[in-house]
Amino acid sequence: MQGEITKPLITTQTAEGEIDLRAKKRPGEMIVQGFLFFCGAVSILTTVGIVFVLFEEALVFFRDPAVSLVEFFTKTMWQPKIGAFGIFPLLLATLLTSIIGMMVALPLGVAIAIYLSEYATPRNRSILKPVLEILAGVPTVVYGFFALSFVTPILRDAIGKDTVDLFNMASAGLVIGILILPLVASMSEDALSAVPRSLREAAYGLGATRLETALKIVVPAALSGLGAAFIVAISRAVGETMVVAIAAGSGPRNFASWGDAFKNLALFNPFKSGETMTGHIVRISGGDLSYNSIDYTSIFAIALMLFVITLTLNIISQQIVRRYRMRY
Amino acid sequence: MEDSRLKMENGSYPEGRELQRFVDRRQLTGQIWKTVFLGATAIGIIALMALLYNVINESFGYVAWQNTVEPAALLREHYGDASAPATLEEAPRADKVAMLKANISKGRARALAETKALEERTDAELVQLLTDEVVKPRIAATWTLVESIFDKPAIEEAALQIPNSTLEFRNWVNRSFIASPQSSKPEYAGVRTAIIGSLWVTFIAFLFSVPLGVGAAIYLEEYGGSSRAAQIIETNINNLAGVPSIIYGMLGLAVFVRAFEALTSGRIFGVVDPTTANGRTVLSAGLTLGLLILPLIIINAREAIRAVPNSLREAGYGLGATKWQTIRAHVLPNAIPGIMTGVILAVSRALGETAPLVVIGASTFIVIDPNSPFSKFTTLPIQIYQWTSRPQPEFQHLAAAAIVVLLVLLLAMNATAILLRNKYRRSY
Known part of the structure; x- marks a missing residue:
């Protein structure tokens, strides 16, 4: 984050030229992390699914005129x-x-x-x-x-x-x-x-x-x-x-x-x-x-x-x- | 326990013999309670023994076979009294065909002729047909293993009361039981369809829940940290693990069977199978059980991942590996044995699960092996439930035999888990 301001500190001069030492953006890593987060979120979906399904059908049941x-x-x-x-x-x-x-x-x-x-x-x-x-x-x-x-x-x-x-x-x-x-x-x-x-x-x-x-x-x-x-x-x-x-x-x-x-x-x-x-x-x-x-x-x-x-x-x-x- | 405190008398504590008696009393109380605790443990073991005894007792034992029509009577009827051969096998082919035709309905004869003309069938086939269609041996009475061993005379006496019956010691868990499909006749019923159904369902549950479960575990252990999202997921998983399995069945019924019917019955893949029952398929069942065992897999996988020492991760980072590279190349390989143990335990849970499958509507009577994710199915536990619910004693024996098969499958899986654990156990 500080990279933009203090540029000289994160590059280095070698025989081949200037090398950028800042962390590279790695889209692969982001995708993996996104997928893993999704895996964790499935459990939340399950809970939401259970609650939704039970309430939805129970609501239909209690709306029935035969039921109070x-x-x-x-x-x-x-x-x-x-x-x-x-x-x-x-x-x-x-x-x-x-x-x-x-x-x-x-x-x-x-x-x-x-x-x-x-x-x-x-x-x-x-x-x-x-x-x-x-x-x-x-x-x-x-x-x-x-x-x-x-x-x-x-x-x-x-x-x-x-x-x-x-x-x-x-x-x-x-x-x-x-x-x-x-x-x-x-x-x-x-x-x-x-x-x-x-x-x-x-x-x-x-x-x-x-x-x-x-x-x-x-x-x-x-x-x-x-x-x-x-x-x-x-x-x-x-x-x-x-x-x-x-x-x-x-x-x-x-x-x-x-x-x-x-x-x-x-x-x-x-x-x-x-x-x-x-x-x-x-x-x-x-x-x-x-x-x-x-x-x-x-x-x-x-x-x-x-x-x-x-x-x-x-x-x-x-x-x-x-x-x-x-x-x- | 009330008198475990030493009482003061006349301003001083008792000494000598009195003190000794006090200590002895406390020691005795200790001994008595130790026996009580040991007794409780023994009761637990006895319960397990009784359970196994009960299953084994019903799985073996004498049965009395009785023919619906006696072969001798059949022969007498055909030949008149004089020249009848002694057994069905010895009768000439033409006579076998004639006997068969005389004793089955016209419709049945036509149906049999459609597969293969009766006259063209071999002798052995004809005898088999006569036995199946006319003689129809059936089990008239059954006994348990204990009765069979300790009360043989009484059994023989009881068998005499059943006309023309023969006693046979029957192993209900025999080869034909494992290889035959379901049947309404207990003599011929088997568990092949149920075993294949169970394997299909657990396999799909496995495919569905292992990647998701391990992925979630990696997220929670390696990425989530103490972030709010990770905490919510963690609490949620703990709560899901306590939800009764039948509730998952309700979820499966409303979501997989009903809402996603087009997917789970295979319609959107162009599968048009008249026998698939509206999404009540292997796929629905597998997904439902997958959701059911997901929390279990996550909890176990997390422990396995947590057990990998941090030094391995630090070494990976130190060599310039990215986070995912470190996880893939160092953390996961070291955690795999632990993860596998957890997975096997979870899958064996799925294998024994009954209630959610009854709720999503497993077929109770099918004779066709499931052959795709979109097939109707039954599973071993459901078969056991069905047979247990029928009052006739033969079906109790079938249920016990199916339990033996199920327990052997489970035992094999658990043994694998233990072996894996022991083989790959590492200490850091």
Whole structure:
């Protein structure tokens, strides 16, 4: 930039004549950089695409005279055939399966993480971590098969065929728990391992046992990381599709009214079938779907809801990490 | 844990035996919890074992075959009681043709004759036809592997209840299962179409996402720095990685299948294929999965690029190389093993993905192998989903067998990734 003013400084005299030492304009470099920027921008386009598509179709859905935004959030029945579009039954099923899943994955995942980071010898770790990685790499449809053909029969034998339906949310929820277990375990372990050794040594030096060190020093120090892991896991459980599509049932658990829903707490029964948001989208789009039908636009409204929920959870998790991360 | 604090009594801490008891108690609590943590880890391993056990258990086992029409009855009917040959093979050719014609509908006979006149067919072909069209062996009952090993007498007894049945130990993951296309009859159904579909789809996802993903990673690591644009892209990628896969399916359905239908069905390339289903093609599926694994590839590739030490870049610049020359000749070659590992992991994710493909409308029943990006398709996971959703036990066995095939494919890919990682691992 200064070149124009102080020209003598950036040329040099040699036997062959004057050589310009200023940086050359290199169009090739610019093109490459432009292309690489474009590659990065594709991810932005994807996000914009997702948001645009979901909003556009959801807007068509809510403009439909048969649908009202208020009823969408307050009605307790989802039955497109009779024009009942209340998201509650689908949301309820999603919540139930996710909560059951978290009840499995949270305690187990944290316990595994503590074992791996505080107790296991390097040899044990090198065996256990690949096992978790294998669990994490198994396709979700396989977990769906596992839920339907292994967990459901066990539940039905143990609790009774009258109580437990062939398709039920308990089985789907349990298997979702197993499915997100590796995620919880490995994210928690990362958080625990990030706590510096000096804190542990100090605790040992004061005479604390291994357990006391783990629970009173390491876990509190890693709390933000653990929290982030839980929230990411919830988000994953909410978005999980194949397990619930296969094992939880096909048909929303509808209620005529709120009173009906809370009678005998029928809405919380995990042993009956139900349909989650994701399960519903898969079932509807699996059939022949006409672009102009309300079925088509309705699944976009559900997907928008799902997207908002998972995005919120993910952002909260990132915020936790950013705001509460301890620096050592 | 509440009493892990030493209590003061009469103004002084306990000593001697009392102190020893206190320490012992804490040690014991520690031991108990250690067992609990170990137990949790064991449960994780047991879950994996149960999953594998379940799949293997359903993939092998006894089946009872039953003929729809017994060959003996067929022969008796044709010859009368006296001079019937013992088996279908031994019957003279003319009799085989006659038996065939007598037992299939006129329309079917015409259809068969159109391919090749019945009289011109060889003996072996005729026996095959008789078996397929008339005898029609089918599986009447199935058992799991564990039942087959530990409960053989009960199986034999149950098989006796099925008239004219024969027991056979069946490996559901057999060669014909891998080589046959889909069929509505579980005895003949296979996964060839699904395997080829899966390969097509993941290949397109690979072609689409690897250049873009690696390019984005290079931009973020080497050019972006801490610029505002780079930060936005980075946050965006982290968020995209957390979007449920089914949402990508919705994106693919609205954009690739519907909006770009002319492109994804191949119409603008002049492909006029009556079987392509309105953009629900290999190409749409591949692009959708490509977008799905893009964040994964970017995140992994960034780590690989970051691991290349700065001294290499400085050396490049010191020799007068431009930025891109340095990246191309020094950074990328050193980062390639790491990038490849990430790519393989991402592609194996694409291989196992089901929900987005169901949403964009993969065909559930096709018997023709996909042969271009504009073909209809099905994939292994979708096939598994379909079979799992059917109540008949035969289809559960088929689903398990397809899972075995899928897991073997995934295992092969992951093993490659690990080998690559170990072979090219460098420390600087």
